[in-house]
Amino acid sequence: MNDGETIPQMGFGLWQVPGDQTARVVGEGLAEGYRLVDGAAIYGNEEGLGAGMRQPGVARDAVFVTTKVWNDDQGYDATLRAFDASARRTGLDRFDLYLIHWPCAANGLFVDSWRAMIRLREEGRVTSIGVSNFGADHLARLVAETAVTPALNQIELHPFLQQAALRKTHADMGIITQSWTPLGQGLAFDAAPVRSIAARLGASPAQVILAWHLALGCSVIPRSTRRAGLAENLQAGSLALTAEDLTALATLDRGQRLGPDPAVFS
Numbered sequence: 001m002n003d004g005e006t007i008p009q010m011g012f013g014l015w016q017v018p019g020d021q022t023a024r025v026v027g028e029g030l031a032e033g034y035r036l037v038d039g040a041a042i043y044g045n046e047e048g049l050g051a052g053m054r055q056p057g058v059a060r061d062a063v064f065v066t067t068k069v070w071n072d073d074q075g076y077d078a079t080l081r082a083f084d085a086s087a088r089r090t091g092l093d094r095f096d097l098y099l100i101h102w103p104c105a106a107n108g109l110f111v112d113s114w115r116a117m118i119r120l121r122e123e124g125r126v127t128s129i130g131v132s133n134f135g136a137d138h139l140a141r142l143v144a145e146t147a148v149t150p151a152l153n154q155i156e157l158h159p160f161l162q163q164a165a166l167r168k169t170h171a172d173m174g175i176i177t178q179s180w181t182p183l184g185q186g187l188a189f190d191a192a193p194v195r196s197i198a199a200r201l202g203a204s205p206a207q208v209i210l211a212w213h214l215a216l217g218c219s220v221i222p223r224s225t226r227r228a229g230l231a232e233n234l235q236a237g238s239l240a241l242t243a244e245d246l247t248a249l250a251t252l253d254r255g256q257r258l259g260p261d262p263a264v265f266s
Helices: 019-032 046-053 076-090 110-122 136-146 164-173 192-201 205-215 227-238 243-250
Strands: 036-038 064-069 095-100 126-132 152-156 176-180
Touching: 019 036, 019 046, 019 227, 036 046, 046 064, 046 076, 064 076, 076 095, 076 110, 095 110, 095 152, 110 126, 110 136, 126 136, 136 164, 152 164, 164 176, 192 205, 192 243, 205 227, 205 243
Parallel strands: 036 064, 064 095, 095 126, 126 152, 152 176
Antiparallel strands: none
16 A cells, blocks of 8 residues: 555455344454455444454454444544544454545535544554545545545445546555445346356356456455355455456446445435
């Protein structure tokens, strides 16, 4: 990342993982070989994230843990309090990455939150800081007002929403692109290019799409509550897509969002 730190390219996310299953999912994911776990305050399962991290077998320093400040907690002091709350819930005294979950630009607070996150990084309570769902204009404002560039921007990205322009902005600014809802709810599983590549490689459609994210240079955080699903997703890292594959998959872009539009969501 642009701050000199590193992040695993493949991880798993905890969005919509039930609280009473989260510790198990985290433990199974780590046992399968994942070293990146993506959480957030709004997911309501940070306690399970922490419990999963305390299971034996994997040292804390070997795992990259992300969490996020929610919209209601934006602002300088509120962000600091939200961080403290996430630390209490997880039982962790440091996060590897802390993100602003949404810009909520109409509220006018995301720069204040960013300043608080800079302080948290300076104090060593978080190693890296970044954002989620930010557009190019939001990123430019952060840099203009604080001179600190986010290390990562986590955005909705899947075959039907490929975000080429924003990915180029990230590349120009030295920001890692991380894909959320990377499988696009399975809507592209039956698309002809995906089926053709999957048949040739002896892979599942999900594995082909995850391999596409990796080939684009993105970090990717699919979710599964099944150990077999976690293992299947991780195996996508062994697939090698050709330039022709990437060209074929690029034709699937529809600009179709499955989540909120960051330009107006607050």
